[in-house]
Amino acid sequence: MTDQKTSRSLPLSEAITISAQAIGEVMAGRSLTEVLEQLDAHERPIVQSLTFDALRKWVRSHDLIKQFIPKAPPPEVEYVLSVAIALFLQGGSEGKGYAAHTIVDQAVKACSEYEPTMYAKGLVNAVLRKVSLAIQAENEKPYPPDPIPMFFPPWWRASLKRNYSKVWQAMLIQQGQRAPLILRVNAQQHTRQEYQDLLQQAGINAEPIYELAGISLDSALLLREPVPVSELPGFYSGAVSVQDAGAQIAAALLNPKPGERVLDACAAPGGKTAHLLELASCEMIALELDGERLGKIGGNLDRLRLQSDAVQVVRGDASKATWWDGKLFDKILLDAPCSASGIVARHPDIPFLRREADIKALQLRQQAILEQAWKMLKPGGALLYVTCSIFPEEGKDQAAWFATVHADALRLSAPGQILPAELNDGFYYALFEKNGS
Ligand SMILES: C[S@@+](CC[C@H](N)C(=O)[O-])C[C@H]1O[C@@H](n2cnc3c(N)ncnc32)[C@H](O)[C@@H]1O
Numbered sequence: 046m047t048d049q050k051t052s053r054s055l056p057l058s059e060a061i062t063i064s065a066q067a068i069g070e071v072m073a074g075r076s077l078t079e080v081l082e083q084l085d086a087h088e089r090p091i092v093q094s095l096t097f098d099a100l101r102k103w104v105r106s107h108d109l110i111k112q113f114i115p116k117a118p119p120p121e122v123e124y125v126l127s128v129a130i131a132l133f134l135q136g137g138s139e140g141k142g143y144a145a146h147t148i149v150d151q152a153v154k155a156c157s158e159y160e161p162t163m164y165a166k167g168l169v170n171a172v173l174r175k176v177s178l179a180i181q182a183e184n185e186k187p188y189p190p191d192p193i194p195m196f197f198p199p200w201w202r203a204s205l206k207r208n209y210s211k212v213w214q215a216m217l218i219q220q221g222q223r224a225p226l227i228l229r230v231n232a233q234q235h236t237r238q239e240y241q242d243l244l245q246q247a248g249i250n251a252e253p254i255y256e257l258a259g260i261s262l263d264s265a266l267l268l269r270e271p272v273p274v275s276e277l278p279g280f281y282s283g284a285v286s287v288q289d290a291g292a293q294i295a296a297a298l299l300n301p302k303p304g305e306r307v308l309d310a311c312a313a314p315g316g317k318t319a320h321l322l323e324l325a326s327c328e329m330i331a332l333e334l335d336g337e338r339l340g341k342i343g344g345n346l347d348r349l350r351l352q353s354d355a356v357q358v359v360r361g362d363a364s365k366a367t368w369w370d371g372k373l374f375d376k377i378l379l380d381a382p383c384s385a386s387g388i389v390a391r392h393p394d395i396p397f398l399r400r401e402a403d404i405k406a407l408q409l410r411q412q413a414i415l416e417q418a419w420k421m422l423k424p425g426g427a428l429l430y431v432t433c434s435i436f437p438e439e440g441k442d443q444a445a446w447f448a449t450v451h452a453d454a455l456r457l458s459a460p461g462q463i464l465p466a467e468l469n470d471g472f473y474y475a476l477f478e479k480n481g482s
Pocket residue numbers: 292310311312313314315316317318332333334335338361362363364380381382383414
């Protein structure tokens with residue numbers, strides 16, 4: 046998910062109220078993507094911007110709240126304060142900034158629904174006035190206590206510290222930054238240069254991303270200034286998709302050829318399925334366990350004009366063979382369910398949702414899917430294992446385990462662990478060829 050330009054069509058007080066409620070849903074364990082999808086189109090951009098910023102500044106805003114109210118405020122008030130404080134810290138939404146008194150007034154108004162109303166309003170007013178002054182004072186004298194303003198659970202920080210002793214802090218700081226908008230040009234419709242020209246004509250600046258982790262990317266364009274997809278030329282007729290550069294490596298590595306039989310074993314919402322089909326008209330099975338997410342694959346393929354008789358979108362469990370007709374595949378993409386710890390810059394709710402025990406459970410699911418997928422691969426065929434994780438348990442440990450238990454698995458060159466950086470999310474890639482022909 047990419048930060049979108051905010052719109053001021055929604056009054057700020059309403060946007061703060063809805064954002065505070067969205068944060069409440071995340072704290073109750075719901076994915077922010079799902080919560081945002083249920084909003085009206087005119088609400089979504091500003092609510093997304095406010096909630097993302099609030100989650101990215103969580104540690105920082107809570108340090109400030111604690112300074113001025115020793116006893117934790119009621120959750121509704123806490124979430125309103127988090128949104129408003131993130132606005133102060135950002136210099137305002139849209140980077141242009143709301144005046145401090147506007148943020149205070151609108152946050153107070155946002156408390157109109159909370160009981161007892163006068164108490165909530167009084168508390169928000171008093172705390173925000175003090176926080177605003179404290180932030181101004183800190184701007185003169187930078188605030189150092191925790192260089193990572195975003196919340197990451199202690200087990201998460203400890204794991205990264207253990208595994209990436211030199212860069213773990215820089216990584217977590219990076220993941221708290223706004224992610225750029227990256228596009229994938231549909232090679233069936235335009236070359237990258239053609240589409241860059243179309244953007245230019247529409248007044249949108251874009252730069253090619255030529256390679257990542259040693260893999261050349263032919264379709265990636267970076268927009269440093271994000272725009273809503275509705276402003277991208279030809280978006281609705283499939284000229285282009287939004288996809289991180291790290292994710293665009295998958296299709297390039299699997300290198301599909303026309304007519305090959307390909308399985309995308311964990312396909313929804315279909316970003317990588319579509320990329321594979323943009324590169325070659327292969328015989329594709331896009332498999333997905335989750336019925337709701339399955340619908341998104343068809344929607345994406347329709348928009349990109351990639352549907353054909355050779356493409357089947359199938360609901361099924363990749364760790365079982367119940368859906369399979371027994372015909373082996375030339376190539377398999379296994380973009381496994383994982384912690385999503387590599388894509389926090391685009392999904393800042395993830396550190397709030399994951400539990401330590403999830404990692405072991407995910408590892409077992411990944412292994413079950415790997416085992417089944419390998420049985421469906423032709424001798425001489427290739428399997429690409431991908432996760433958007435930075436935990437070795439879901440990346441290099443899995444690849445090492447797999448190579449140990451499968452004597453017929455030959456490891457081919459692949460980037461391995463890609464760490465989150467300014468232009469890409471974090472991913473793990475391992476490529477295996479099945480011995481024999
Ligand atoms: C990382 S996402 C895939 C993203 C997708 N490849 C893309 O690029 O748009 C993993 C997907 O695997 C699905 N999934 C989880 N367990 C599965 C299973 N046993 N069989 C098939 N799909 C599964 C999840 O519902 C989720 O949609």
